[in-house]
Amino acid sequence: MTTELRALRKEDWTVWYDNLLRAFGGVPEPAEERELWQALTPYDRSIGVWDGDQCVGSAGAYDFRLTVPGGAVVPVAGVTMVGVAATHRRRGVLTSMMRRQLDDVRSWGESVAVLTASEPVIYGRFGYGLATQRLGADIDTTRVRLSVPPGTDDVRLRYADPAEVLDACETVYARRVPERPGMLERRPGWERLDLLDTEQQRQGASPLQCVVAERAGDGGGSGVVGYARFWVKADWGPGGAEGVVQVGSLEALDPAARAALWRFLFDIDLTRCVVAPRLPVDDPLLHLVSDVRRCGLRMKDDLYLRLVEVGAALRARTYQAPLDVVFEVEDAFCPWNEGRWRLTGDPKGATCERTADAADLSLSVRELGSAYLGGVSLSSLAAAGRVRELREGALAEASLAFLSSTAAPWLPHGF
Incomplete structure (x- = not known):
């Protein structure tokens, strides 16, 4: 069987959404709730995978604004309505949608993507890290x-x-x-x-x-x-x-x-x-x-976060203590993020640019996503073997600077 990945058309919403409900058990939603999700569906930011006239995969990305440490409210993609038909599992349907979606998010100029996960084990391989708990x-x-x-x-x-x-x-x-x-x-x-x-x-x-x-x-x-x-x-x-x-x-x-x-x-x-x-x-x-x-x-666990553009995302927030650190970033799924980045910041702002300087810390984009909102410390990730310190003192410096200085990060409602 061959499948086609394409943008969602309004006339296809019912079939597209029914595939999503079936992937989550098939329990019908009340008409009031279904109508609200249809009204909120971002058609121009949603995709589906089709096998003939059957929808076998769905994904969307809301146009959100999210508060980051320092108080700025930045554009983010709110990944949602992700589902794959049980008949088409393990055929690369989800991977193709995640690939297309992250390319789209990058083209929209949004440096961060977020989601709430029905199954957390799924999204780590696409670079999402646990950023908030409730x-x-x-x-x-x-x-x-x-x-x-x-x-x-x-x-x-x-x-x-x-x-x-x-x-x-x-x-x-x-x-x-x-x-x-x-x-x-x-x-x-x-x-x-x-x-x-x-x-x-x-x-x-x-x-x-x-x-x-x-x-x-x-x-x-x-x-x-x-x-x-x-x-x-x-x-x-x-x-x-x-x-x-x-x-x-x-x-x-x-x-x-x-x-x-x-x-x-x-x-x-x-x-x-x-x-x-x-x-x-x-x-x-x-x-x-x-x-x-x-x-x-x-x-x-609640909000999972991914840096789509490492430099832009790290510049968008502030840091509660001065820091000057070089990250060696791994990101096989979005290779444009891979390499060394020098982050310099303090409570007033930050810069983050590519560099050839020696790395101070080594980690994947997933760990950066977990630490981004200031609720997960880089030190705790290092203790789990997820972050490697290459320059003595760099971990303590970066861990302190990344933490939120006001309040723990929190997602007020699901999506």
């Missing part, structure tokens, strides 16, 4: 209490229709984006993602609820300074109410507003547990709770 929590609110900061009682909370306060909540989210590496600037249409409220998502819980935090402004008016979107799943056991609060998203502009929102979620009547599946690994909540052991904490 924290999940199942908090026993019958045993855990919060110690809130001064000013928490001054924050006013009110229920609001999620759609009616969307603009105000998006303003809060937008102000948060530059503060943490890994956050995605909300592109048109993506504000709808957090409002998805299908029966499949609820899993027996209530419709999506929203509470906003407000504080009086200098002019006497009030302004939204935070929000929480959540579901409540009622349940009863022999001892009484055992309801669960399922947190969708929570953002706030200051410690008091954040604490007020968490305190509200902890105190909802007839519940015993708050489930928060997507938190930063350094979330302030960890320092508000009375007993962290009863928070059911768990870590999960």
